[in-house]
Amino acid sequence: MDHEALSAEVEKHHSWVEALKNEMARVLVGQAELVDRLVIGLLTNGHILLEGVPGLAKTLAIKSLAGCMKADFARLQFTPDLLPADLLGTMIYSPESGEFSAKLGPVFSNLILADEINRAPAKVQSALLEAMQERQVTIGDTTYPLPDPFLVLATQNPIDQEGTYTLPEAQLDRFLVKVTVDYPSKQEELTILDRMATSGKVAATKQVVDTETVSKSRDIVNQIYIDPAVREYIVELVHNTRNPSGVDPSLVPLIRAGASPRATINLALAAKARAFTQGRAFVTPQDVKDLAPDVLRHRILPSYEAEAEEISTDTIVERILQKTIVP
CATH class of the missing domain: 1.10.8.80 (Magnesium chelatase subunit I, C-Terminal domain)
Incomplete structure (x- = not known):
């Protein structure tokens, strides 16, 4: 495809990006760089790691992104007692048939929110590593492909926080980007106060893009x-x-x-x-x-x-x- 034709394709297909950012802005205050990196992760099929102290809307940002998409979403709260089977699934024995069958875990979704990923022990991180890199999961003797797109959007507290584990270098390398989430400015925090200081529910995002549109855009990005x-x-x-x-x-x-x-x-x-x-x-x-x-x-x-x-x-x-x- 020549440059003019490619420019026309970009112009034709990139409009959903602004619509998605505007929709997320209804829930998030500031954090423009964070939203930009989340969109880049979508377009490259790359996993994203967000690091910051608790309360900086890391989880809210990812849930808002999922709400803007027509895609399967699963939230996994990582804890020290989490087991690989809780993430991937396991084999279930049926007394009636006398056979084992696979019960697939929550990792079989398009968007995975791995909340506080550095609170889980090494065996869980190892189980997630195959899914992140190979986009497949092995349960028993069978390998199951993960859906497309498949993105791990992980949050972690800084390593010096109590009760956290250092992620292994091999797993860190699988993340496309690591975004450091910082405190909001005074003005942004005033806006957060006006918008969020209520016992009611936070406004929900509307679906503005589907996986087919993202996949088409990804093909254009590659060119x-x-x-x-x-x-x-x-x-x-x-x-x-x-x-x-x-x-x-x-x-x-x-x-x-x-x-x-x-x-x-x-x-x-x-x-x-x-x-x-x-x-x-x-x-x-x-x-x-x-x-x-x-x-x-x-x-x-x-x-x-x-x-x-x-x-x-x-x-x-x-x-x-x-x-x-x-x-």
Whole structure:
């Protein structure tokens, strides 16, 4: 498809994005970046991790997104006593037939809200890992495909909160982006007070998009153009997380391990999706710069020295972005 035809397709099919954002804004106050990342996750079929202290509307944002879509939705409250079977399903024995049959778990939905995902132990995280990466689940001797789309939208409290487990690096790498949810501004909090300080129910969102529309948009996103110079910029950014000596030698002792090639793929995919949401058929370097912190922050392992000096991965990514030449 040539550029003009692709631009026309983007213009024709991206209007639902604004409708979805407007509908979510009826429930959410502020959090424009969070909503933008949720839409990008939809368009790339990528899982999203939201991190922030309790009470910042992480769960509400995901439930609002599900309410805007004609799709199956399941909420899973992760707890220390959760078992893999509670998530995936199990084999049930029937005395009448003398046979076992599979009872599929709540993971067989289009949108999964994994609430407080870092409160579940390692065996549950391992069970979720196959579902996230392979988009299939094995129960007994049989493998069952998960529905399309299948997105895990997970929330977690900061690791220093009591009663949490550190997510394994392999699982963190499966998340397209990790979004840090911050406190609202004073004005936003006044709006929240006016809107939410009631014992009644919070306003519900209306369905404005279906899975077929999202799937069609995803096909268009895959065709969005990335200039060779922008592609090299993406690769250079990720490469500099592994070998920072070329851009900032002071970062060398602060990084234990850099981002994997999956970060390169996901940064390109997310940048394409962002271009689509803004009605463009091409990726700009600014798309890459804006999304790099969310794609890279959970894929860089800081060294013990960085942790001792309280230098976050966000600071490391920011310094790499400042020193990497933009095309």
